[in-house]
Amino acid sequence: MSIHVLLNCVGDPIPMLMEAGFAAEDVIVTPNATHLATADLHRLVRGSTAILAPLTIKIDGDLLDAAGASLEVVANYAVGVDNIDLKACAARGVTVCNGPPPMIEATADIAWALLIATARRLREGIRLAESGDWKGYDPQLLLGHRLHGGTLLVVGAGRIGAAVARRSIGWDMQVLYTARSPKPSLEAPPISATKVSLEDGLPLADAVVLTISLEPSTRHLIDAAALALMKPNSVLVNVSRGPVVDEAALADALAEKRILGAGLDVHEHEPTIQPRLLECPNVTVLPHIGSATVEDRLDLTRLSVENISAVLAGRKPAHEVAPPASSP
Numbered sequence: 668m669s670i671h672v673l674l675n676c677v678g679d680p681i682p683m684l685m686e687a688g689f690a691a692e693d694v695i696v697t698p699n700a701t702h703l704a705t706a707d708l709h710r711l712v713r714g715s716t717a718i719l720a721p722l723t724i725k726i727d728g729d730l731l732d733a734a735g736a737s738l739e740v741v742a743n744y745a746v747g748v749d750n751i752d753l754k755a756c757a758a759r760g761v762t763v764c765n766g767p768p769p770m771i772e773a774t775a776d777i778a779w780a781l782l783i784a785t786a787r788r789l790r791e792g793i794r795l796a797e798s799g800d801w802k803g804y805d806p807q808l809l810l811g812h813r814l815h816g817g818t819l820l821v822v823g824a825g826r827i828g829a830a831v832a833r834r835s836i837g838w839d840m841q842v843l844y845t846a847r848s849p850k851p852s853l854e855a856p857p858i859s860a861t862k863v864s865l866e867d868g869l870p871l872a873d874a875v876v877l878t879i880s881l882e883p884s885t886r887h888l889i890d891a892a893a894l895a896l897m898k899p900n901s902v903l904v905n906v907s908r909g910p911v912v913d914e915a916a917l918a919d920a921l922a923e924k925r926i927l928g929a930g931l932d933v934h935e936h937e938p939t940i941q942p943r944l945l946e947c948p949n950v951t952v953l954p955h956i957g958s959a960t961v962e963d964r965l966d967l968t969r970l971s972v973e974n975i976s977a978v979l980a981g982r983k984p985a986h987e988v989a990p991p992a993s994s995p
């Protein structure tokens with residue numbers, strides 16, 4: 668039995684795993700595994716029964732082969748699983764788990780923080796207030812745009828998207844959403860949202876929030892053509908995965924003032940933040956902290972331990988990620 672924890676979790680997973688019946692010597696924690704060379708990482712995971720991985724480590728066929736036939740479960744310390752080759756896991760009988768519940772409300776909070784910060788030009792305001800150059804109250808100073816009463820488009824309305832939509836009740840917004848299937852709970856009062864296509868929703872929205880998962884079909888979903896459909900005073904917020912947005916096209920749209928601004932917690936080439944975006948005054952950037960609260964990350968550690976324990980005990984884990992439809 669060997670459980671490899673490939674990150675520095677919030678909360679020590681060892682006592683949690685011991686409480687679940689594992690021995691301390693069954694658990695190997697490598698806090699900085701993200702920065703290991705591939706060959707070293709592969710050597711490290713050899714003979715693992717379970718892997719707890721951060722979203723910064725690619726779990727592909729080569730890593731699974733390096734781990735070997737003993738591997739039963741990969742638990743991702745995240746809700747998004749775009750770092751994991753789900754087909755390769757399914758082909759080798761490896762169960763994949765993630766941890767949605769603690770991610771939902773925290774990420775929706777960050778989406779709203781970015782939305783308000785961008786619509787109300789907080790980055791410019793904070794810079795001016797801290798610079799010592801502020802000359803005093805001016806009714807023309809840093810005019811933003813009203814969110815209240817506007818239209819919110821949630822792109823990829825799953826659990827996080829629904830939490831984003833729920834928060835809009837306080838702003839009295841009309842909610843539109845895109846999703847694979849209708850969401851009756853979003854369409855019912857008090858949210859009373861309407862399902863739309865991306866093409867129909869973008870021209871109507873004052874605020875566009877991306878909560879869609881990254882898959883081959885959603886890479887660069889927001890490209891130059893999509894950006895061209897947005898209103899000139901609209902704000903784009905991304906709390907899903909960076910590559911959902913074509914950042915070069917976004918930088919063009921912002922430089923040409925074709926949209927009002929963008930709030931980005933995630934970036935196409937993390938940890939690099941596109942320098943052209945940083946040059947735009949009306950871009951609010953964060954370093955991928957959507958779910959970064961002590962409470963939520965601690966819950967995620969507990970939940971990851973529960974998922975691993977369940978699989979290793981032959982039980983169904985609470986948060987198993989379904990393999991892609993075409994998998995064996």
Ligand code: GLV
Nearest residue numbers: 744745746747770
């Ligand atoms: C964070 O980005 C996550 O997917 O949990």
